Amino acid sequence: MQGTTQKSKDSAKAAETPMPQASKNSDSMVIPVHSVPIEAVDKLTPSWQRQLSDVIEDPAELLHILGLSTDLLPAALAGSSDFQMRVPRAFVQRMQPNNLHDPLLRQVLPLDDEQTRPPAGYSLDPLGEAAANPKPGIVHKYRRRVLLITNGHCAVNCRYCFRRHFPYEDNHLSLQAWNENLDYIRQDTTLNEVILSGGDPLASSDKRLFKLINSIRDIPHIQRIRIHTRLPIVIPDRITDDLLAGLTEQAHRPLNIIVVVHANHAQEIDDAVGDALLKMNQAGMTVLNQSVLLAGINDCAQTLCDLSERLFQYRTLPYYLHLLDPVIGAQHFDVPEKTAKALIEECLLALPGFLVPKLVREIASEGSKTPI
Numbered sequence: 001m002q003g004t005t006q007k008s009k010d011s012a013k014a015a016e017t018p019m020p021q022a023s024k025n026s027d028s029m030v031i032p033v034h035s036v037p038i039e040a041v042d043k044l045t046p047s048w049q050r051q052l053s054d055v056i057e058d059p060a061e062l063l064h065i066l067g068l069s070t071d072l073l074p075a076a077l078a079g080s081s082d083f084q085m086r087v088p089r090a091f092v093q094r095m096q097p098n099n100l101h102d103p104l105l106r107q108v109l110p111l112d113d114e115q116t117r118p119p120a121g122y123s124l125d126p127l128g129e130a131a132a133n134p135k136p137g138i139v140h141k142y143r144r145r146v147l148l149i150t151n152g153h154c155a156v157n158c159r160y161c162f163r164r165h166f167p168y169e170d171n172h173l174s175l176q177a178w179n180e181n182l183d184y185i186r187q188d189t190t191l192n193e194v195i196l197s198g199g200d201p202l203a204s205s206d207k208r209l210f211k212l213i214n215s216i217r218d219i220p221h222i223q224r225i226r227i228h229t230r231l232p233i234v235i236p237d238r239i240t241d242d243l244l245a246g247l248t249e250q251a252h253r254p255l256n257i258i259v260v261v262h263a264n265h266a267q268e269i270d271d272a273v274g275d276a277l278l279k280m281n282q283a284g285m286t287v288l289n290q291s292v293l294l295a296g297i298n299d300c301a302q303t304l305c306d307l308s309e310r311l312f313q314y315r316t317l318p319y320y321l322h323l324l325d326p327v328i329g330a331q332h333f334d335v336p337e338k339t340a341k342a343l344i345e346e347c348l349l350a351l352p353g354f355l356v357p358k359l360v361r362e363i364a365s366e367g368s369k370t371p372i
């Protein structure tokens with residue numbers, strides 16, 4: 001991401017991936033402390049963590065895998081230097097080779113339309129989060145809910161992301177800052193819900209995530225925890241039995257856990273993703289999906305209906321369909337409000353009401369999302 005330096009990304013990866021330790025003997029030769037072969041260490045690392053460490057960040061590699069022309073490379077590199085391209089291989093496997101218009105590819109590959117001059121009203125911080133950032137790591141915009149920036153990186157960098165310019169490096173937290181944020185939540189007894197967002201909260205190790213969630217469970221006025229994550233969609237192996245057990249464990253005060261995933265097109269939901277959604281549902285979590293309405297990707301009533309049907313096949317309800325947040329670099333994804341309303345009207349004719357997401361726009365100064 002822009003604002004996420006290579007160094008911080010590397011350190012994030014290092015924090016998530018166990019490494020063989022090394023030390024020096026008396027002859028100053030570097031030898032491993034344990035003679036564990038690297039393959040064995042790899043096997044000890046959960047599959048999802050290995051996949052997270054092995055995301056594609058080089059546009060040339062992505063173009064090569066998909067058989068696309070290297071003519072696209074200069075624009076892709078230019079876009080990636082502004083906001084790093086980042087895409088898990090499990091997501092790439094769902095893309096159609098030789099198709100520049102593939103709806104999954106278009107979400108992740110920088111193209112030259114990112115460099116066009118944005119219309120008036122586009123900004124680096126379209127939702128005014130800087131003003132609602134009372135302490136590093138906290139965004140407090142809405143009554144009764146507070147959002148914690150759980151970590152500074154995602155498994156995938158979506159080209160339309162409203163946080164593509166978010167200063168994650170200023171929100172990288174020491175343990176002390178972390179505890180101060182928990183104190184902020186403890187002291188504000190009007191709060192009843194904590195939203196874990198990011199970056200992607202599920203990109204954190206289980207140990208770190210459970211520590212945070214159990215601390216929140218101990219705050220008596222908090223009734224539910226909402227996890228905003230795209231990991232079950234892009235790396236479904238993240239939904240392990242250990243994760244589900246930790247999120248639903250009863251030793252601490254039980255809380256409602258709501259998982260809001262993010263898929264924009266039915267093609268994102270293959271059988272492995274479907275299994276992950278069902279497992280979360282079967283573990284007792286409420287699973288919802290939010291999407292962004294994106295020109296050239298899902299701005300078609302049939303595509304939106306197919307997404308809702310596919311989600312519900314795996315017991316996941318469509319929640320929000322967001323109009324694009326006007327962030328600089330994403331202007332080419334905008335769908336006019338009038339078109340968006342017409343699409344939703346078509347969906348209402350084709351689907352039962354519970355499968356039609358709420359069309360909303362987020363306005364920086366408003367106390368809630370604005371229904372359209």
Ligand code: SF4
Pocket residue numbers: 154155156157158160161162163198199200230262
């Ligand atoms: S996963 Fe969410 S927060 Fe991360 S880049 Fe995509 S839209 Fe942004």
